[in-house]
Amino acid sequence: MTHTDARVPQTPQATPAGRRLPLLDVLRGAAILGTLMTNVWIFTGPGAEWGAQQSGMSTGAVEGTFGVLANGKFLSLLTILFGVGLAIQYASAERRGQPWPGRYRWRALFLFGEGTVHFVLVFAWDVLMGYAVTALLVARLLTRSERAQRRVMWWAAGIHLTVIGLLTAALTLADSGDGAAVSGEVVDLYAHGSYLDQIAFRLENAIVLRMEPVLTFFLLVFLFLLGVRLFRAGAFGADETGRRLRSRLLVWGIGLGLPLNVAATLAGPDLFLLARYGTAPLLALGYIGLIGAVVDRVRRPGPLMTGLTSVGRTALSGYVLQNLLCALVSYGIGLGLAERLGDSGPWWVVGLWAGVCAVLMVGSTLWLRRFSAGPLETVQKWALRH
Numbered sequence: 001m002t003h004t005d006a007r008v009p010q011t012p013q014a015t016p017a018g019r020r021l022p023l024l025d026v027l028r029g030a031a032i033l034g035t036l037m038t039n040v041w042i043f044t045g046p047g048a049e050w051g052a053q054q055s056g057m058s059t060g061a062v063e064g065t066f067g068v069l070a071n072g073k074f075l076s077l078l079t080i081l082f083g084v085g086l087a088i089q090y091a092s093a094e095r096r097g098q099p100w101p102g103r104y105r106w107r108a109l110f111l112f113g114e115g116t117v118h119f120v121l122v123f124a125w126d127v128l129m130g131y132a133v134t135a136l137l138v139a140r141l142l143t144r145s146e147r148a149q150r151r152v153m154w155w156a157a158g159i160h161l162t163v164i165g166l167l168t169a170a171l172t173l174a175d176s177g178d179g180a181a182v183s184g185e186v187v188d189l190y191a192h193g194s195y196l197d198q199i200a201f202r203l204e205n206a207i208v209l210r211m212e213p214v215l216t217f218f219l220l221v222f223l224f225l226l227g228v229r230l231f232r233a234g235a236f237g238a239d240e241t242g243r244r245l246r247s248r249l250l251v252w253g254i255g256l257g258l259p260l261n262v263a264a265t266l267a268g269p270d271l272f273l274l275a276r277y278g279t280a281p282l283l284a285l286g287y288i289g290l291i292g293a294v295v296d297r298v299r300r301p302g303p304l305m306t307g308l309t310s311v312g313r314t315a316l317s318g319y320v321l322q323n324l325l326c327a328l329v330s331y332g333i334g335l336g337l338a339e340r341l342g343d344s345g346p347w348w349v350v351g352l353w354a355g356v357c358a359v360l361m362v363g364s365t366l367w368l369r370r371f372s373a374g375p376l377e378t379v380q381k382w383a384l385r386h
Contacts, residue, residue, distance in 0.1 A: 002085075010023070017373070021236045021237065021238075022238075022295070022309065023236050023238070023242075023291070023292055024081065024084065024293050024312070025308075025309040025312035025313055026203075026234055026291060026295055026305065026308045026309055026312060027077065027081060027082050027236075027287075027288060027291055027292075027312070028064045028078075028311075028312035028315050029307070029309060029310070029311035029312030029313075029315070029318075030036065030077075030287070030291055030308055030312075031074045031077040031078045031081060032074075032078070032311050032312070032315050032318050032319055032322070032360075033308070033311060033318075033357045033360065033361075034070050034073065034074030034077065034287075034320075035064050035070075035074045035075055035078065035127075036322050036326070036353055036356060036357065037069065037070035037071075037074070037353060038066070038067070038070050038071045038072075038074070038075075039123075039125065039322075039323065039324060039326065040349055040352055040353040040356075041063055041066065041349060042125065043323075043326040043327060043330040043331075043338065044326075044330050044338045044342075044344070044349045045338070045339075046182050046187045046338075047186040047187045047189075047190060048204065048330070048331065048338070049123065049124035049125060049190075049202075049209065050124070050182065050186050050190075050201070050209070050289075051182040051186065051187070051190075053208065053209065054182055054233040057220070060346055062346040062347070062349075062350065063174050064265055064266075065117040065345060067072075067265050067275070068258075068262055068265045070274065071265075071275065071276050071280065072277060072280030072281075072282075072284075073212075073261075073278035073280045073283045073287060074122075074284070074287075075127065075280070076219075076223055076280050076284035077284040077287055077288070078127065079219075079220055079223035079227070080151070080223050080224075080226055080227040080230065080284065080285075080288070081227060082131055082135070082223075082224060082227065083138070083223060083224035083225060083226060083230075083231075084226020084227040084228070084230065084231045084236065085225075085227075086135060086138060086139060086142070086224065086227070086228065087142070087227065087228040087231045087232060088231065089104060089105075090139070090142045097267075100139070100142070100143060101140065101143075101330065103137075103384075104135075104139050105136065105139070106384060107384060108132045108135040108136045108139070109131075109132065109136075109137075110380065110383060110384060111128055111131065111132040111135070112128070112129055112132035112133065114128055114316075114380070115127070115128025115129035115131070115132060116129060118201055118320055118323075119202065119206075119209075119210070120198065120203065122320060122323050122324055122327060123323040123327065124202050124209040124213065125212075129191060129210070129213060130212070130213025130215065130216070130217070130220060131220070133213070133217075134217065134220040134221055134224055135224070137221065138199045138221060138224040138225060138228075141225070143162070143230065149228070149229075149236060149367055150224055150229075151245035152221065152225065152227035153221070153222055153226065153229075156218040156219070156221040156222040156225070157218070157219075157222040159218045160216070160218035160219045160222060160277070161278065163218070164273050164274060164277050164278050165274075165278075166273045166279075167273050168271060168273050170269070171269075171270045171272075171273070172270045172271075173188075177293075179312045186201075189201060189333070189334045189337070190330075190331050190332065191336060191339040192336075193332060193333075194333065195333045198331070198333070201293070205227070205247075210320055215277070215285040216277055218275055219281070219336075227353075230245070233245060235249070235288070236292075238296075242292070243292070243296060246288060246289045246292035246293065246296075247289060248289070249285045249286060249288050249289035249292075250286055250288075250289025250290050250292075250293060251289070252282075252285070252286070253282055253283060253284070253285035253286020253287065253288070253289055253290075254283070254286035254289070254290060255286075256282055257279060257280075257281075257282030257283030257284075257285065257286050258283060258286065259277040259281050260282060260283075261275060261279045261280065261282075264278070264279050275377035276351075303361075304361075306361075307361025307362065307364070307365055308361065310361060310364035310365040310368050311360050311361055311364050312366075313364070313368060314364045314367065314368065314373070314374030314375075314377065315374075316374060316376045316377050316378040316380070317364075317374030317375050317377060318360045318364060318374070320356075320376060321360065321363075322356050322360055325356050325359065326352065326356060337352075
């Protein structure tokens with residue numbers, strides 16, 4: 001499930017010393033577009049959000065490839081970057097002699113409100129609400145010793161893996177096959193129902209649709225704190241220390257994470273939880289190393305690098321916009337292509353993903369030529385000042 005700094009996932013642009021870390025923008029942009037590699041199959045599947053919740057994702061060759069590369073990986077990357085943003089904001093407050101968490105609590109609460117609106121009006125598999133709750137806890141932990149933070153981090157990892165292991169064993173023993181079929185009523189809701197009907201359906205089934213952040217709470221805590229540790233170790237810097245750390249992440253993350261994710265994906269739906277919430281974070285670390293290695297070798301940013309950077313700088317707006325665009329293209333409240341093209345194969349879904357990515361990269365680049373922040377980022381800043 002997906003289904004995505006205290007704004008989604010918006011990491012501040014500078015280090016505590018005032019130096020920019022351009023790699024963070026690129027990573028954040030890649031993570032935002034990467035989450036759509038998973039979410040696009042949710043929007044276009046039968047029953048959309050509820051269908052994916054009840055029967056799981058499609059497992060064709062194309063969908064499986066997208067799953068190996070993206071399912072849970074970019075969500076983990078976003079979570080790590082959120083921890084990086086939290087570390088930067090904590091260091092900034094400490095440097096200025098400001099109380100902590102202080103006003104950061106209001107940022108987290110505002111984020112929870114944004115996530116609630118996003119869940120109700122746009123997309124049931126929102127990540128913002130879970131991030132906000134976790135941020136409130138981890139922000140407090142940052143005032144504790146490094147030893148205490150490490151202890152909580154590894155305990156959280158252990159509890160999470162235990163829970164996922166037990167649930168995976170239960171699914172395997174239950175021999176659930178390909179999952180329950182999605183009811184025709186729900187399929188019809190997203191194919192032909194009104195916008196207000198869809199909102200009402202999300203509200204009526206909010207507890208079930210909000211299970212992912214509950215299920216992954218300890219994973220979120222672990223990845224937040226991992227992001228803090230990576231930032232403090234210098235893993236995102238342009239110096240030799242940063243390159244050395246990213247090289248290790250590349251070797252171990254790709255070398256170990258990729259074969260584990262391929263194996264978990266090929267094993268079928270019984271290992272879905274393990275693939276999405278167990279092995280995915282390893283590959284996310286490999287992506288940090290891989291993207292970092294590419295950025296290190298770029299001497300003159302081209303359209304792709306510029307686009308990713310722009311999406312990263314407008315991450316909250318991009319996250320919401322990509323979900324809104326996919327809903328309007330796929331659901332009956334818009335073009336209804338999920339039903340019209342449902343039997344035409346997976347390639348139109350790939351095209352939808354590529355098209356939305358292009359819109360976000362071009363649109364954010366043009367927007368930043370005139371404005372200093374994305375539209376939702378600007379609203380957030382204004383609200384928190386008043």
